[in-house]
Amino acid sequence: MESKLNDIRKQLQEDGYKLTPQREATVKILLENKDHLSAEDIYMLVKDKAPDIGLATVYRTLELLSELRIVHKLNFGDGLARYELTKDDEEHHHHHLVCLDCGKLEEFEDDLLGDIEEKIEKTKKFNIIDHRLSFFGYCSECNEKGQASKKKTNI
Known part of the structure; x- marks a missing residue:
């Protein structure tokens, strides 16, 4: 997990962003969970690790990670966006x-x-x-x- 976290930190730096504590907590939740989690699911799990984080911060983090293609934003037709980390070996x-x-x-x-x-x-x-x-x-x-x-x- 630490290796993937370092890769994400490096990618964020290359794109002019920092891995803030809030972003790191969000990424760790995605690394720990293989499920397709919604922003709300991620928020509830992140709150345990970073109680001061807000739902809006989680949404902004997920949108940034999606734009940078670190995560995939998925829609299965039920009106709920879900997220998963991009795999390194995925073409x-x-x-x-x-x-x-x-x-x-x-x-x-x-x-x-x-x-x-x-x-x-x-x-x-x-x-x-x-x-x-x-x-x-x-x-x-x-x-x-x-x-x-x-x-x-x-x-």
Whole structure:
């Protein structure tokens, strides 16, 4: 964790920012939690480590980290932004499976969009730097409870 924290400190410095105690507390929460946390979730966890931090500070920190591509800001169609740290070895962002019944989020690591990206870049002369893909459906647990018979819905 300390190595990743130092990498983030260095990246912030290169971009003209400091790793303030509030930013460090926020980053540590993201490092300690592999879940896709909302700003409010992060705030509640950060408050334990830095009781004087405000929700607005957490939001500003997450927006800065998102702009610098240190974190990914995710939206799964439920009106709630969630955040996760960018992985060092990621050329592209991984994908997500979202259960429409229980809300479970599962990561899907295979990146099968390389050929499509290449075609878009060639035909549209569009320089792709990242993409995001989410699949919406029902997890295995909800399928076992009879959710599989639900009709597909437009999201």
